[in-house]
Amino acid sequence: MLAMVGMIISVPDMDGHPVMFATSLTWVIGGVTGLFAQKFLLGMDPWRFRFRRWECEGRVYRWVGVNVFRWVLKHTPLGWLNPGMKMTIRRSSLEELLRQMNFAEGAHLIGGVITLGLSVGFFGTGHRSVGLAFAVITLLVHFYPLITQRWNRGRVARMVRRQASRVA
Numbered sequence: 001m002l003a004m005v006g007m008i009i010s011v012p013d014m015d016g017h018p019v020m021f022a023t024s025l026t027w028v029i030g031g032v033t034g035l036f037a038q039k040f041l042l043g044m045d046p047w048r049f050r051f052r053r054w055e056c057e058g059r060v061y062r063w064v065g066v067n068v069f070r071w072v073l074k075h076t077p078l079g080w081l082n083p084g085m086k087m088t089i090r091r092s093s094l095e096e097l098l099r100q101m102n103f104a105e106g107a108h109l110i111g112g113v114i115t116l117g118l119s120v121g122f123f124g125t126g127h128r129s130v131g132l133a134f135a136v137i138t139l140l141v142h143f144y145p146l147i148t149q150r151w152n153r154g155r156v157a158r159m160v161r162r163q164a165s166r167v168a
Contacts, residue, residue, distance in 0.1 A: 003027035014130050022133035026115050026141055033111045041103040051154055061151040069144045094160045098153060105149040112142030 006024030010017040055061070073079050115138040123131030 003031070015127055018127075018129040018133040019137075021130060022115075022118075022137050025118070026111070026134070026137050029114050030107070030111050030141070033114070034107050037107055037110055038103060041106040042099050044099075044102060044106075051150070051157075055150065055154065058151055058154060061147055064147065066144070066148050066151050069148055073148075094156060094163065097156055098160065101149050101153040101156065105146055105153065108142045108146040108149065112138055112146060115142060 003024045006020050007028065010021035010024060014021040058066075115134050119131045119134035119138060121131075122128075122134060
């Protein structure tokens with residue numbers, strides 16, 4: 001609702017309210033993307049999103065600040081953005097957790113591509129402040145959550161493999 005109000009206020013003068021416009025549209029895009037992509041992404045094989053060789057130990061993610069981003073989400077009021085972060089995970093539900101993480105990663109990837117495209121489009125049409133607002137919001141709302149999901153998913157995948165090797 002708040003995003004819709006922000007759109008109503010900012011659309012007539014998006015250059016005068018670039019952050020409100022970009023934030024509101026990003027939330028609308030995120031809601032629509034999540035709604036339409038949820039069934040598809042949750043239905044995928046939880047091992048679908050493969051890791052690249054350079055991702056496996058997580059050094060790159062630590063280097064770009066994933067630990068700082070995670071700390072901010074866990075220890076500030078921004079944690080309300082993802083209340084599921086505080087849930088307790090049982091070993092029996094690790095496969096389902098991987099599915100949920102795939103969904104979150106896929107939704108952030110789709111939303112990030114859309115908002116980054118909007119950023120380039122607004123820059124190209126002379127709305128530089130709106131383009132910059134979209135670029136910053138894409139970084140904070142999609143890029144960091146996406147790489148945090150990948151980093152966390154790698155940790156959960158290692159736990160699932162260890163659990164499977166103990167059972168076998």
